[in-house]
Amino acid sequence: MVISAGIGLFDLSVEKSIINAKKSIFKYIRHMLSKKTKYGIKALAFIAKREDRKPVQTSEISKSENISQKFLESILLELRKSGFLGSKKGKGGGYYLIKEPEAIQMTAVIRVLEGPIAMVPCVSLNYYEKCDDCPSEETCSVHSLMIQVRDSTLKVLGDNTLADISAKK
Amino acid sequence: MVISAGIGLFDLSVEKSIINAKKSIFKYIRHMLSKKTKYGIKALAFIAKREDRKPVQTSEISKSENISQKFLESILLELRKSGFLGSKKGKGGGYYLIKEPEAIQMTAVIRVLEGPIAMVPCVSLNYYEKCDDCPSEETCSVHSLMIQVRDSTLKVLGDNTLADISAKK
DNA sequence: TATTAACCTATCGGATTACTAGGTTATAAA
DNA sequence: TTTATAACCTAGTAATCCGATAGGTTAATA
Numbered sequence: 001m002v003i004s005a006g007i008g009l010f011d012l013s014v015e016k017s018i019i020n021a022k023k024s025i026f027k028y029i030r031h032m033l034s035k036k037t038k039y040g041i042k043a044l045a046f047i048a049k050r051e052d053r054k055p056v057q058t059s060e061i062s063k064s065e066n067i068s069q070k071f072l073e074s075i076l077l078e079l080r081k082s083g084f085l086g087s088k089k090g091k092g093g094g095y096y097l098i099k100e101p102e103a104i105q106m107t108a109v110i111r112v113l114e115g116p117i118a119m120v121p122c123v124s125l126n127y128y129e130k131c132d133d134c135p136s137e138e139t140c141s142v143h144s145l146m147i148q149v150r151d152s153t154l155k156v157l158g159d160n161t162l163a164d165i166s167a168k169k
Numbered sequence: 170m171v172i173s174a175g176i177g178l179f180d181l182s183v184e185k186s187i188i189n190a191k192k193s194i195f196k197y198i199r200h201m202l203s204k205k206t207k208y209g210i211k212a213l214a215f216i217a218k219r220e221d222r223k224p225v226q227t228s229e230i231s232k233s234e235n236i237s238q239k240f241l242e243s244i245l246l247e248l249r250k251s252g253f254l255g256s257k258k259g260k261g262g263g264y265y266l267i268k269e270p271e272a273i274q275m276t277a278v279i280r281v282l283e284g285p286i287a288m289v290p291c292v293s294l295n296y297y298e299k300c301d302d303c304p305s306e307e308t309c310s311v312h313s314l315m316i317q318v319r320d321s322t323l324k325v326l327g328d329n330t331l332a333d334i335s336a337k338k
Numbered sequence: 339t340a341t342t343a344a345c346c347t348a349t350c351g352g353a354t355t356a357c358t359a360g361g362t363t364a365t366a367a368a
Numbered sequence: 369t370t371t372a373t374a375a376c377c378t379a380g381t382a383a384t385c386c387g388a389t390a391g392g393t394t395a396a397t398a
Contacts, residue, residue: 093344
């Protein structure tokens with residue numbers, strides 16, 4: 001009985017070639033951190049870097065960080081509604097921090113802007129949901145792996161505060 | 170000058186309410202691990218659990234793991250083409266491992282099925298791409314944070330092999 | 339009163355995911 | 369040699385999301 005092992009002998013190079021194939025359509029690959037969250041973090045860091053606590057305008061952040069102003073407006077609005085920022089209208093208005101940067105964990109920011117931190121809903125602490133295909137989480141081979149990933153990510157994002165990521169270099 | 174701090178006094182509860190709002194539309198929330206990757210890992214673990222190395226049929230895995238057979242077929246095909254599995258046609262055919270489970274790191278599986286492990290392309294090792302909005306990666310507040318997340322995730326997925334996740338419990 | 343800047347609502351193209359449909363090819367048993 | 373089996377291949381689809389854009393309204397300051 002001859003069993004064709006296919007291209008098994010060239011594992012590494014084939015894996016590389018598949019990765020390269022995915023690279024060529026890279027701009028279409030979905031990423032885990034949305035631009036919304038990325039922009040939101042950048043904006044918060046920009047505001048935190050200010051020595052004074054005077055309001056910072058959306059237009060200023062938009063220009064400095066190369067972010068579409070209208071898109072940024074909606075993000076900052078969401079950050080205000082979720083309690084990270086305060087705001088002031090009219091001339092000299094803008095957004096400002098209402099908490100100390102040291103008190104703002106990146107876990108909180110990401111949960112509000114992005115949603116769950118876990119890679120699958122069945123291991124999410126704040127967005128838990130049972131898998132419809134899994135009869136049992138104990139025997140699921142993916143479950144425990146994803147718990148490990150979640151915990152290590154949670155540790156990094158919990159240890160980092162807005163003060164850490166906006167430290168002047 | 171009266172600056173309205175908005176709802177800043179209720180940070181925690183508001184953050185919770187935003188999380189709950191996202192929960193209510195949970196089924197629409199994008200997750201980081203696609204079903205394709207999840208099914209692929211489950212199928213590999215299923216095959217690895219077999220004591221003998223006889224080919225396992227798609228239909229058997231499909232039934233046992235509650236995965237659409239046609240969808241699973243395309244996934245196993247990709248795993249064969251990328252050098253994780255061998256195959257055999259006809260009666261008694263199916264898919265089988267061509268490497269030891271101990272030699273298959275979860276990083277490799279996920280890179281092939283899902284793509285990049287990093288949350289942003291600018292910190293990806295295998296799928297690197299410069300951000301078009303960032304003038305400098307050194308001064309980017311998101312960059313170093315995402316490197317930390319990448320490294321901790323990489324450690325977990327690199328330490329776990331197919332043997333680890335398919336261990337009988 | 340004029341200007342400023344936050345705030346609000348609505349809409350959109352492009353892309354992806356998770357399938358499904360309907361076949362063809364190769365292998366093994368009858 | 370035929371028949372059954374199971375991998376292999378190509379194409380298409382509905383639902384959904386992302387990242388923006390458009391065009392305003394409201395509130396605060398000069």
